[in-house]
Each structure stands twice: as structure tokens, then as C-alpha cells.
Amino acid sequence: MIPLPGYDEGIARAPLLFLLGAVFTALALGDREMSPSAAGAAASLMCLGILLLFSGRRPARFLSYCLALFFLAFFCSLFSLWRVQSFSVSRGRVLDGGEVILERPWGSSRVAVVDGGSGRYLLRLRPDQSVMEGETLTFAGEAVPFRARGDSSFREDLYWRARGVTAEVIPDELLSRREGRFSLPDIRTALRRNILLNLPPATRGYLLAAFLGVRDPSLADDHRTWGTAHLLAVSGFHVGLAAAAAWKILSLGALRRRLSFRGRILAASVLLWAYALLAGGAPSALRAALMVQSVLLGYVLGRKGSPLNAVSLAGLLLLLWRPEWYADLGWRLSVTAALLLSALAERGAGWRTALAASPLVWLATYPQTAAAFGVVPLSGIVVNMVALPVFAFLYPFAALLSIPALAGLPGGYFLAGAAEGLFLLWQWAADTLTSFIPWSLSWSPAAAAAGSAAFLASLAFGLFRPGLRTFGGALLLLLAGMILF
Amino acid sequence: MKKGFFSDPKFQGLAFLALGLGCFLLAGLLVFFFSGRFVDRPSGATAGPALSITAPVDKPSGPPAGEVSPPAPEPPETKEWVLYITGGVASPGVYSLPPGSRVHNLVDAAGGLLPTADPVKVNLAAPLADGVHVHVPLAGEDGGKNDIPAPSAPQDSGFLRPPAIPGGSGGGAVRVNTASLEELQRLPGVGPAIARAILEYRTQKGRFSTLQDLLKVKGIGPKKLESLRDHVDLR
Known part of the structure; x- marks a missing residue:
């Protein structure tokens, strides 16, 4: 196996991040009516430039690795652009x-x-x-x-x-x-019907969102006001919860004794993909499932992977599979938030990181959310700090309490009523928090530049040593991004 | 030992800095000179397998292959639908909902179903349209006075047209709530006796709201219901 240079530097930590960046840039340049070869060359050159500028430690063969990544980025970009641009519909x-x-x-x-x-x-x-x-x-x-x-x-x-x-x-x-076959859409429809008929309103809406990716219009309005709309879209948060729940179940006494470690990893992987597909296979769900899968594989192989590399791998595989994802708001927001959180995790998890995560994700996703929706509620910064731990408990707890009602057991509706009460309590708390911060920020180039700067700086400081080189490189990258896009 | 230029960390740093900036400069030049130059020319290749192109199916007036048909007529766009709900909900009344809403959204807006409401007699998944009136029947109440939009009439567009009944005179589903004795007998496995039983049930109990209501007719069991499922229209 080829040893990677400089173990604590960017190319060794997350080489796929540079590849992902290059393919995404090439696809965006393709939108500016550049030919695939020119767009691929420009994106790969930027990728090479970043590596040369940022890397403070350059051990032997560094240049060879950089050039290998450059050519790989070029061919991946060319392939993705060719796939996007060669598509046509025969009337x-x-x-x-x-x-x-x-x-x-x-x-x-x-x-x-x-x-x-x-x-x-x-x-x-x-x-x-x-x-x-x-x-x-x-x-x-x-x-x-x-x-x-x-x-x-x-x-x-x-x-x-x-x-x-x-x-x-x-x-x-x-x-x-209706043929009554046993297929995934059939299961989705049956579950949707069961949830609609047997659960109280708020529980119904939340479980429809978590299990099937179906948004209840009134809940969606509420969550948009609170700045927590991502909780109703199946995202890395939901997939992470599903993976954690699966692992917890597989680690219970009897199952733990019966299944080997690899067997439990395999079973967890099957459950993980079953959930991601049942929930509608949204880009954020697929991205998160790929990321968790790569982490699980890392456990099997005895290799602790970098979170940034795992997110990049997931994002890159989705782009190579269907390059059109690059224009999907869900894919963009999901990858942006996941990359930023992973970059923070590269520097270690602590209370400071936890506190910084919500405002940084808000700021980093602002340019895209403001461009798409016009305004972004400021309350989202605070409400998300509360919402994520609350829903990490509420979703699995409500799902558990709803099982008797969904199974048609007597008294099940009353148990689901307990979950309903908790959801209503959350809604009251979110309304109260939002009433303290009722302002929204509309699209502003300055705020968008600040958001992009926060994102790039977080990535740079997650991968490279803090210093003038990293700071200057991030600034140059921001300027290049603003000029190009 | 004599140190080469690239062996000296100081110069090496400067050289990589210059190379990095050079890469950015070159990339910038490429973008500057090649942006907007490439017009996406469709290659003519069809993405995925070739589409199966056939002659129109029992639609002689359809456009010939190769021409673009006019889009399906759409209702005028409205920002919100105004809907009316009565019956077994907490707060009956008029509500505004976004287009594309379904009955369960309207029920939620009205505070949810009452414990006395009959959730089986109202299709919570049914799509709505602007201006409709939805009535949620209470348990024991017959049917519901709903004007939830039904699929458009088969003669208009052919939408959701059920398969032609083998041996049927005109094809299409039989409207069991309005069909005559003779029309009912066009259903597969329905003879004069069962057709009469359907008419009697309809006279005594009213409309068939769901397919399951047909099970209450003497002579129709679950197996027969399955064979009727695709040939029955409940409008």
C-alpha cells in the first residue's frame, strides 16, 4: 500500500474532499457554458492550486500525489460533465x-x-x-x-x-x-395510510416526515418559521438516529451473543439502507447512509476514517452516479452542513464545538437558503441548539409509543397521545423561543460572503494547521469563488 | 553536501506558493476565455433505453408521432385553495390551504377528527381542489356529502379509465351507485340475482361509499370483490 504523505495535512486527511470540490466546480463551470475539457481543466487546476498553497508540510512525493489527484479530478470532472451535457429527450x-x-x-x-x-x-x-x-x-x-x-x-x-x-x-x-405486490412503494403507501388513520395530528406529521419523507404543510410552515425545516426532511440527523437505534438493538444481550461483530455491522448496514430507501431516498438521506456505511466499513477493516473524507466520499459517489445532484438544493445543503460539522469534528468535539456548530451551519447554509427562499429566520440559530437534542429523543420515543396504535392494539391511541403531548410541548417551546428573536435576514451579498467565508475557513482550519498560510489561502479561495460564481 | 534549490525549505515554500498561485491564475484564464463559448449541443443520444414509440391507443384524434402535444389543461393557478369542511371534525368551517393539499390536511386544519367520526368513510388521502366541500361522516351516518374531485370523466381524457370488461358492450367501469340492472350485469361474475341484490341494497341503504360496502350485498364475498375491484366506479 502506498504510504500517504504528512499524516496531519489536508491531502492525507481527506483527499476526496479536493476531488469533490473539483467535480462540483467543474459542473458549476459547465453551467457557465464552458466546454467539458476547459471546465474540467480549470477545476482541476484550482484543486491543485489549493493543495500547493495550503499544504505547510510537504514530505517526499507530495508533488506526485498532488499530480495524481489533479489528473483524477480532471477525468472525474470530464465524465460528470459529459453525462450532464449529453442528455437529451427524444420527442x-x-x-x-x-x-x-x-x-x-x-x-x-x-x-x-x-x-x-x-x-x-x-x-x-x-x-x-x-x-x-x-x-x-x-x-x-x-x-x-x-x-x-x-x-x-x-x-x-x-x-x-x-x-x-x-x-x-x-x-x-x-x-x-393496484396489484398488491410486495414492493417498496407499496410498503410506503401502506405505512402512510396506517400513520394517517391511527395517529394524532402532530405525531402523524412528524412520523410521516421521519419515516416517509412526506411533509405536512402546516408543520412545514411552523418549522420554516423556527428555522428548523431540515428536521422534516430526512437528513443525516435522521439517518444517524436510525443507525444508532439499529446498533443499539443489535447490541442487546441476546443478539450480541448470537451475532459476531461483522454480522452486526452487516445487519446494521441492511437496516440503515432499508431506512434510507423507505424514507424516499432523498439526496440527504443517501449521502448520510453512504457516509455511515463508510464509517461502518472502516470499523470492519479496523481503520478509523476521517469524518471529512467520509462525507466527501458520500457526496462524490452521488455526483458520479448522477451528476445532476450538484444542482439539487437538498444535496447542497446536506453536503455543506455535513462538511462543516465534520471539519469541526476534525479538531475534536467539545462544548465549544457544540456551541459553535449551530451558528456556523446557519451562516454556511445562508447563501443557498436565502437565495432559494428569500429570507432566513434568525431564530434558527437558537432553536436548532434546542431542537437537535430534543428531536434526538422525541423521534425514537414517539416512534416507540406509536407502535401499539399502528399495530391496532387496544389503548394504542392513548400511548400515541403521550407522544402527541410532547410534540405539542415542543411546538410551544419553539414558538416561545422564536418570539424572542422574531427577525429574519433577507438575501444580502455581504451576509452571503460572510457565510461562504465561514464555510471555507472551517474547512481550511479542519484540514490544515492554523496560520497565515491557511488564512490567506481561505481568503484567496473566497475571492476566487466570488469572482467565478 | 550541496543543497539543491528544492531541498531548501525556504525556497521550496516560495516555489509551491508560486506554483499554487500559477494554478489559480491559469484556471482564471481558462474561465475568462472559455466561459459562454460552449453551446450545449444535444448529441441526439437518448438517455437510458430508447422510448417505446407506438401508434396512439384507441385515440384516433391524437397527434402524430414527432409532434408535441399541447400540455394537459391545468386549472388556473391560485395561491391558496378555499375549502369547506363539515361533520366529524373539531372545528368545521372554511379554511385556506396551499394548492396540492389532501383531505387529511384539511382535517388537520379543522382540528382533527372527532372521536365519533368514522375515519373509514372518508378517504384522508384523497386530493382536493379549490372550493370543494368535504363532509366527514359520523360513525353510523350513511355516506358523506363530498364534492372531493373525482377523476375526470373518461370521455374527457381517458384518465384512470378502468380496463374494458371482457364482453362488455362499451368498455369502462360500471358506476354501481347509478347503474341499471342491465348495466350491473356487465360486471364480471355478476348475474341477474346479484345485480338485483345490489339494487336492493342501494335502495335501502344508500350509496356505496367504499368498495368494502359491496361485501354487505348478498352474494358478494371477498373473492368476488377482488374480481370486481378494477371494474367498479363508486362515483
Whole structure:
């Protein structure tokens, strides 16, 4: 095995972070109508420049590793850009059928994603056209290019392509039937129905979000006001909780005796992926599952990995699988927050890190959230400090209390009522906290620059020794980012 | 031993600094000269397997292959839907909800179901539309006076058109709440006796709100219900 140089320096700690940065930069440059080769070369040069500028310790063969990373970054960038830019939709009439794997509101209409025999299709439906996940649809219609929105920077085509959709179809013939097969969408629909019918309102909304990634509109409004909307999207927080719960269960006396360490890791991995897919396979969930999986593999191999490298690996694999994720707000926010928290963790976890985490994540994600939603509530900084430990307890506890009601056991509704009371108590507490900080920050270039600076500085100080070189490099990177993007 | 230029840490540091800045400069030049120069030309390749293109299915007026059909008609966009809910909820009344809401959102807005409400007789997952009235029946109450939008009529767009019944005269599902004796007999496995039983049930007990209501008809068991499922329209 090739020994890596300088064990406490950037390239040795998290080489994949530089690769991720290069591929992301190349995809963003591709949006500026640069050719794949030029965008790939520019992004790889930036990656090489960062390594040369930041690295204070340069042991033997440092330059060779840097050049190897440079060429790898170039080829990964080229591959990703080629995949994004070579996509096109053949117009024509389509007759196909398959299972509905996703159904959701979309603007003033509803959409369904159907896994057809010859591709995955997006069907745009009217609000009165009712289709449920798990149903089998046969459809005929015209395949058309994805719609472009003139009034928004949102790229609808990339959003759906990141979810594997190959074409949008306007159906003029639609035939639905339920086959009662045992499939993931069927399980999702059955669980959704069970939760909707058997749990009280707040518990219902929270468990729908945690288990199925379905957002309750009124809860979503509340959480947007509190600045904790991420709690309703299946994120690293939820996946981490699921992984911790799985590991706890697998470590219970009887199971611990029956299963070897590797067996428990394998079982935990299966449960982890089952949860991530049941919850809808959102980018944040997939990213977190990949990250936790790499940590679990590290345990099996007896190698303690770097958190930054694990997050980078997850983000990079998603980009190489479907490069369109780079434009997805969920992917961006998830990777930004996870990278920042991992960078803080590289310097050790303590009460100072815990206190700094919430404001730094708020600041680092501000440029993207403000650009997407217009305003970002300041209360989120404080409410998140309380919300994360509260929900780390509330989610598993409410899930446990809801099991009897979901299983249809007598008295189950009253047990779920206890969870409901706790959720209502949380809502009261969050409202009270928000009433002390009722202000929101709208989009401002200065605040966005501060957010980007906080993010880059956290990464730089997580990977490199604090000093003038690191500070200057972060500043240069910020300037380059502001000029380029 | 004579030290080379790159062996001296001081000069080495300067050299790497210069190389790093040079990389940034070169990257900047590339961006400056190549931005906006590349027009994305579709290669003509189809992402994924080729789409299956066929002639229109029983839609002779459909557009020919290769032409883009006009988008499906959409209702006028509204920022909020105004909805009315009555019956077994904590606070019946008129509520405003975002477009795309479903019945359970409206029920939640109205304070949730009362303990006396019958959750089986209202489809909480049903989609809503602006201006609808939803009535949640109480336990023991017959049906519900709902104008939750049903899928559009088959003759309009063919949407959710159930499969043609083998041997049926015109194809399509049978509306068990309005069908005549003769129409009911178009259902698979339904003869004159069961059709009469359906009519009698409808006269005495009212509309069939759910498919399960058909189980209350003499002669229809779970197995028959399964065979009827795809051929029955409850509107």
C-alpha cells in the first residue's frame, strides 16, 4: 500500500474532499457554458492550486500525489460533465407502464414518477387525478423536454434527472390498477395510510416526515418559521438516529451473543439502507447512509476514517452516479452542513464545538437558503441548539409509543397521545423561543460572503494547521469563488 | 553536501506558493476565455433505453408521432385553495390551504377528527381542489356529502379509465351507485340475482361509499370483490 504523505495535512486527511470540490466546480463551470475539457481543466487546476498553497508540510512525493489527484479530478470532472451535457429527450409518443415510485404535489398540479419498462418517466397530472405510490400505471402520451422556468433559477430538468427520470410525459391515456405486490412503494403507501388513520395530528406529521419523507404543510410552515425545516426532511440527523437505534438493538444481550461483530455491522448496514430507501431516498438521506456505511466499513477493516473524507466520499459517489445532484438544493445543503460539522469534528468535539456548530451551519447554509427562499429566520440559530437534542429523543420515543396504535392494539391511541403531548410541548417551546428573536435576514451579498467565508475557513482550519498560510489561502479561495460564481 | 534549490525549505515554500498561485491564475484564464463559448449541443443520444414509440391507443384524434402535444389543461393557478369542511371534525368551517393539499390536511386544519367520526368513510388521502366541500361522516351516518374531485370523466381524457370488461358492450367501469340492472350485469361474475341484490341494497341503504360496502350485498364475498375491484366506479 502506498504510504500517504504528512499524516496531519489536508491531502492525507481527506483527499476526496479536493476531488469533490473539483467535480462540483467543474459542473458549476459547465453551467457557465464552458466546454467539458476547459471546465474540467480549470477545476482541476484550482484543486491543485489549493493543495500547493495550503499544504505547510510537504514530505517526499507530495508533488506526485498532488499530480495524481489533479489528473483524477480532471477525468472525474470530464465524465460528470459529459453525462450532464449529453442528455437529451427524444420527442415522440410513448406507450409504457410500470409502478408509481413517487407521487407528490408540484406547483398547481401533481406529478408521479413511473418506473416503466423502457425508462423512468415523469407524468404531470392534474390535481384531481389521484394516483398512489405502489399502483401500477399504464400510460400513453407525448414525451416532451423538461420545462424551463423563466422566472426562477430552479432547474426542473436537473431536479428530475437527478432522480433518474429520463423524460416527461403528458399522459392522454392513463390506466391505474393496484396489484398488491410486495414492493417498496407499496410498503410506503401502506405505512402512510396506517400513520394517517391511527395517529394524532402532530405525531402523524412528524412520523410521516421521519419515516416517509412526506411533509405536512402546516408543520412545514411552523418549522420554516423556527428555522428548523431540515428536521422534516430526512437528513443525516435522521439517518444517524436510525443507525444508532439499529446498533443499539443489535447490541442487546441476546443478539450480541448470537451475532459476531461483522454480522452486526452487516445487519446494521441492511437496516440503515432499508431506512434510507423507505424514507424516499432523498439526496440527504443517501449521502448520510453512504457516509455511515463508510464509517461502518472502516470499523470492519479496523481503520478509523476521517469524518471529512467520509462525507466527501458520500457526496462524490452521488455526483458520479448522477451528476445532476450538484444542482439539487437538498444535496447542497446536506453536503455543506455535513462538511462543516465534520471539519469541526476534525479538531475534536467539545462544548465549544457544540456551541459553535449551530451558528456556523446557519451562516454556511445562508447563501443557498436565502437565495432559494428569500429570507432566513434568525431564530434558527437558537432553536436548532434546542431542537437537535430534543428531536434526538422525541423521534425514537414517539416512534416507540406509536407502535401499539399502528399495530391496532387496544389503548394504542392513548400511548400515541403521550407522544402527541410532547410534540405539542415542543411546538410551544419553539414558538416561545422564536418570539424572542422574531427577525429574519433577507438575501444580502455581504451576509452571503460572510457565510461562504465561514464555510471555507472551517474547512481550511479542519484540514490544515492554523496560520497565515491557511488564512490567506481561505481568503484567496473566497475571492476566487466570488469572482467565478 | 550541496543543497539543491528544492531541498531548501525556504525556497521550496516560495516555489509551491508560486506554483499554487500559477494554478489559480491559469484556471482564471481558462474561465475568462472559455466561459459562454460552449453551446450545449444535444448529441441526439437518448438517455437510458430508447422510448417505446407506438401508434396512439384507441385515440384516433391524437397527434402524430414527432409532434408535441399541447400540455394537459391545468386549472388556473391560485395561491391558496378555499375549502369547506363539515361533520366529524373539531372545528368545521372554511379554511385556506396551499394548492396540492389532501383531505387529511384539511382535517388537520379543522382540528382533527372527532372521536365519533368514522375515519373509514372518508378517504384522508384523497386530493382536493379549490372550493370543494368535504363532509366527514359520523360513525353510523350513511355516506358523506363530498364534492372531493373525482377523476375526470373518461370521455374527457381517458384518465384512470378502468380496463374494458371482457364482453362488455362499451368498455369502462360500471358506476354501481347509478347503474341499471342491465348495466350491473356487465360486471364480471355478476348475474341477474346479484345485480338485483345490489339494487336492493342501494335502495335501502344508500350509496356505496367504499368498495368494502359491496361485501354487505348478498352474494358478494371477498373473492368476488377482488374480481370486481378494477371494474367498479363508486362515483
